[in-house]
Amino acid sequence: RWLRHERGRQGGLPRPSRLLSAIGLPLPPITRLDYCYALPCGWLAAPLESPDAIRAEGDTMHHCLRRYTNDVMWGDARAYSLRSEDGAERATLVTRQPLFSDEGNELDITLAGEGNRSMSIDVLTATLDLLRIVSPTVTRVSLW
Secondary structure, eight states, X not given: OHHXXXXXXXXXXOOHHHHHHXXXXXXXXXXXXXXXXXXTTSOEEEEEOSHHHHHHHHHHHTSOGGGGHHHHHTTSEEEEEXXXXXXXXXXXXXXXXXXXXXXXXXXXXXXXXXXXXXXXXXXXXXHHHHHHHHOTTOOEEEEO
């Protein structure tokens, strides 16, 4: 009966946290990002390597990062969270190898600010600095 009520309220299955608490299982720990890349321009970056981290980033930034979850989990794409040193600005970067690239020096990137709004030039500088660290052999980039 509870599940039927939740389906009517949510329009589908309830959130996993509500389902786990309803059956008495403990909630998984909250994913905390380790901003392990200190970029030369003062920005920080963290890889998003788990579905929980991708989901949390998408919810925080109010954009559609969730659609890349399977690509990141299968290794077809990589995702990163970027933030300014003071935490005032944030961006999300997704990188993929193009399907028909035979040279291996090309990269498709998707860069999104909060709510897919415009970003400052500093975000582009930080993105270039991060790309030089995580993909040093890339010489050509397609921005989506």
